[in-house]
Amino acid sequence: MAFAISPQPPPSSLAVPTKPDRADDPHHHHLRLLQLVNDCSDISHLKQIHARALRTAAATAHDPQAHFLHSRILHASSSLSIDYTRRVFRQVENPNAFMWNALIRACAQSGDRKEEAVSLLRGMLEDGSVSPDQYTFPFALKACAYLFALSEGKQVHAQVLKRGLGPDVYVNNSLVHFYASCGVLEDAKKVFEKMPERTAVSWNAVIDALVRFGEFSAAMGLFHEMQKLFEPDGYTMQSILSACAGLGSLSLGMWAHAYILRKCDKDVVDDILVKSSLVDMYCRCGSLGMAEQIFRRMEKHNVNSWNSMILGFAMHGQAETALDYFAQMVMEEGLMPNSVTFVGVLSACNHKGMVDEGRSYFDKMINEYSIEPQLEHYGCLVDLLARAGLIDEALDLVSNMPFKPDPVIWRSILDACCKTNARVELSEEVAKQILASGGDSCSGVYVLLSKVYASARRWDDVALIRKLMTDRGVTKEPGCSLVEIYGVSHEFFAGDITHPQTEDIYQALKEVEEKLESAGYVPDVSQASMINDEHSEEKEQSLRLHSERLAIAFGLLNRKQGTPIRVFKNLRVCNDCHKVTKLISKIYNVEITVRDRTRFHHFKHGCCSCMDYW
DNA sequence: ATAGGGTTAG
Numbered sequence: 029m030a031f032a033i034s035p036q037p038p039p040s041s042l043a044v045p046t047k048p049d050r051a052d053d054p055h056h057h058h059l060r061l062l063q064l065v066n067d068c069s070d071i072s073h074l075k076q077i078h079a080r081a082l083r084t085a086a087a088t089a090h091d092p093q094a095h096f097l098h099s100r101i102l103h104a105s106s107s108l109s110i111d112y113t114r115r116v117f118r119q120v121e122n123p124n125a126f127m128w129n130a131l132i133r134a135c136a137q138s139g140d141r142k143e144e145a146v147s148l149l150r151g152m153l154e155d156g157s158v159s160p161d162q163y164t165f166p167f168a169l170k171a172c173a174y175l176f177a178l179s180e181g182k183q184v185h186a187q188v189l190k191r192g193l194g195p196d197v198y199v200n201n202s203l204v205h206f207y208a209s210c211g212v213l214e215d216a217k218k219v220f221e222k223m224p225e226r227t228a229v230s231w232n233a234v235i236d237a238l239v240r241f242g243e244f245s246a247a248m249g250l251f252h253e254m255q256k257l258f259e260p261d262g263y264t265m266q267s268i269l270s271a272c273a274g275l276g277s278l279s280l281g282m283w284a285h286a287y288i289l290r291k292c293d294k295d296v297v298d299d300i301l302v303k304s305s306l307v308d309m310y311c312r313c314g315s316l317g318m319a320e321q322i323f324r325r326m327e328k329h330n331v332n333s334w335n336s337m338i339l340g341f342a343m344h345g346q347a348e349t350a351l352d353y354f355a356q357m358v359m360e361e362g363l364m365p366n367s368v369t370f371v372g373v374l375s376a377c378n379h380k381g382m383v384d385e386g387r388s389y390f391d392k393m394i395n396e397y398s399i400e401p402q403l404e405h406y407g408c409l410v411d412l413l414a415r416a417g418l419i420d421e422a423l424d425l426v427s428n429m430p431f432k433p434d435p436v437i438w439r440s441i442l443d444a445c446c447k448t449n450a451r452v453e454l455s456e457e458v459a460k461q462i463l464a465s466g467g468d469s470c471s472g473v474y475v476l477l478s479k480v481y482a483s484a485r486r487w488d489d490v491a492l493i494r495k496l497m498t499d500r501g502v503t504k505e506p507g508c509s510l511v512e513i514y515g516v517s518h519e520f521f522a523g524d525i526t527h528p529q530t531e532d533i534y535q536a537l538k539e540v541e542e543k544l545e546s547a548g549y550v551p552d553v554s555q556a557s558m559i560n561d562e563h564s565e566e567k568e569q570s571l572r573l574h575s576e577r578l579a580i581a582f583g584l585l586n587r588k589q590g591t592p593i594r595v596f597k598n599l600r601v602c603n604d605c606h607k608v609t610k611l612i613s614k615i616y617n618v619e620i621t622v623r624d625r626t627r628f629h630h631f632k633h634g635c636c637s638c639m640d641y642w
Numbered sequence: 643a644t645a646g647g648g649t650t651a652g
Contacts, residue, residue, distance in 0.1 A: 106643095129644085130643080163643060163644045165644090166645060167643095170645080197645085198644050199644085199645085201644095201645040204645090205645070205646065229645050230645085232645090233645075233646065236647095262647075263647065266647065266648080270649085299647090301647055301648070302647095304648075305647095305648080305649090308648085332649075335648080335649070335650080336649080339650075367650075368648080368649060368650050369650095371650045372650080374651080375651065378652090402651090403651080404650055404651045405651075406651085407651035408650095408651050408652090411652065436651065437651090439652065440652065443652080625652070626652050627652090
C-alpha cells in the first residue's frame with residue numbers, strides 16, 4: 029500500500045510527494061506521475077494519482093503526454109478495477125491499441141465479463157481507427173476459450189491471419205489453447221504443427237490438449253520430442269503425470285516421478301500442484317501407499333492436495349480413511365472444502381454403500397458449505413441410493429434435481445435394476461430414456477437391458493435385444509485388460525489368442541481352474557447374459573475367456589515373486605471373475621489389484637478390498 | 643503488456 033518511491037508513508041490527503049525545487053518542472057512532474065502509476069497496486073491510490081493529474085496541465089485533452097499517462101492508468105487499473113478501466117477508457121479521445129488492449133485484457137481476466145472482451149474486439153474492428161495487434165488477440169482468445177465460443181474464436185483466427193500475425197508465437201499458443209478448450213483437438217494440433225516458432229509453452233499447450241482428450245500415448249510421444257528442445261516445467265510435468273495416471277501405468281508413472289527428481293528445477297520439485305499430481309498419479313496407478321507417502325511428506329497442503337488424497341482413498345474403497353481425511357482437512361488445517369472435495373467424499377460413501385452418511389454429506393455440502401451440487405454430486409448420490417436398492421428414492425432425486433439427467437445417471441439406475449429382478453418395466457423405461465437422449469453409451473444400454481431380462485429369465489427378450497443390436501449395428505464394447513510385467517504392458521481381449529505366450533497362458537488357466545474346482549468353485553453365470561439359453565456350457569466358456577482371466581494367468585506365469593499383479597481393465601469386473609480372482613489370490617498367495625472402469629479392487633488372501641460391494 | 647495450473651460421478 030505504501031508508495032514504492034516514498035520512504036515515508038504517504039500523507040492521507042494527497043498521494044503525490046513533491047520536492048519544492050522541482051515542483052514547477054512540468055516534465056519532471058509528468059515522469060513522477062508515470063512512476064507513481066506504474067508502482068500502484070491499489071485502486072484508491074490510483075484514483076488519487078489520476079485526480080491529481082487531472083488537476084494539472086499534464087492532463088488536458090489533446091496533450092500527448094496526457095494520452096500516454098492515460099495509457100499507463102488504463103494498464104494499471106486493468107488488473108485492479110474493470111469499472112474504473114472502462115470509465116477512463118470512455119473519457120479518452122482516440123484510444124490507441126494499447127488502451128484497447130488494456131480494457132480487453134481486463135475483461136478477459138475478469139470472472140464475469142468475458143463476453144465483453146469479445147464484443148470489445150468486435151467494436152475495435154468496427155471502429156477501424158486502430159488495428160488490433162499481437163497483444164490484442166491473446167486476450168480475446170483467452171475469453172473465447174473460456175466461453176467455449178468456437179465460432180467467435182474462429183473469426184478471431186481469421187483476423188489474425190488477415191493482419192499478418194499468423195507467425196506470432198504468443199498468438200499461436202493462445203490459438204492452440206483456444207481450440208483445445210473448445211473441443212477441437214484437430215485444429216489445436218494443426219495450429220501447433222504450422223507454428224514457425226515454438227516455445228515451451230507451445231509444447232505444454234498441445235501436450236495438455238492431448239491429455240485432456242485422452243490421447244495419453246500421443247502426449248507421451250510429444251513429451252519425448254519436447255525434451256530435445258526445451259526443459260519441461262511444472263506445467264509439463266503435471267500434464268505428463270496426468271497422462272501416466274490415464275494410462276494406469278505404474279512403471280511409467282514412477283519413471284515420470286524419477287524424471288522430476290532427476291531433471292527438473294527445485295521449484296518444479298517443490299511445486300505443490302506437481303506434488304498433488306504425483307499423489308493423484310500414484311492413486312490412479314494403484315499405489316495408494318506411495319500416494320500417502322508423498323502426501324505426508326509435503327510440507328504444505330492445500331485443497332487440491334487433500335482432494336487428490338480423498339479421491340484416492342475413495343477409489344480404493346477406503347471410505348473411512350477418506351472421511352477421516354476430510355475431517356482432518358477441515359478441523360485440523362481449517363481448509364475450506366470445495367465441490368471436488370465433496371465428489372471425493374460422496375464417492376467414498378458410494379463405494380462402501382454408506383447411504384446415511386452420503387445423504388448427510390450431501391446436505392452438509394449445501395447447507396454448511398454453501399456449495400451448489402453439480403451433476404457429478406447428484407450422480408454419486410443417485411448411484412449410491414440405486415445400488416443400495418433404494419431405486420425409488422434415486423428416481424425421486426433424479427426428477428427433482430435441477431439438471432437434465434445424463435446417460436451416466438440413467439445407467440446407474442439401469443445397473444441397479446439388473447441386480448433387483450423385479451423392475452423390468454422401469455428398466456425398459458429408463459433404457460428408452462437413454463436411447464432417446466442419444467449419446468455414445470448406447471451399446472452399454474443394450475447390454476444392461478439384456479442383463480435385466482436375463483435376471484428375470486426372459487430369454488426371448490434377451491434374444492430380441494441381441495437381434496436389435498445386430499440390426500442396428502450396435503456392438504458390445506470388447507473387454508480388454510492390461511497387465512504390466514517388468515514395465516511392459518501386455519494387452520488381452522476376451523478370448524485373445526494373439527499373445528506369443530498364448531499356449532502357456534491357456535495351460536496356466538486350465539491349471540487354475542482345476543485348483544479352483546478342487547477348492548469348491550462353481551461358476552457364477554448370472555452375468556453372462558448375452559447367451560440366451562439356459563445351457564451353461566457356453567456361458568461358462570465365455571466367462572473363462574474374460575480378458576482379466578488371461579491377464580491374471582499371464583501375470584501368474586511371469587510375475588516377480590512378492591510383487592502384486594496389476595491389472596487394468598476397461599469394463600467393470602463381473603461377479604464370476606471377482607470370485608475367481610479372490611480364490612486365485614488365496615490359492616497362489618498372490619496380491620492382485622484390478623483397476624476397474626470405476627475403482628480399484630485389491631485381492632489378497634481370498635478377500636477383496638471392496639468387500640464384495642461394487 | 644501478451645500464452646498455460648486441477649481434477650471431479652459410473
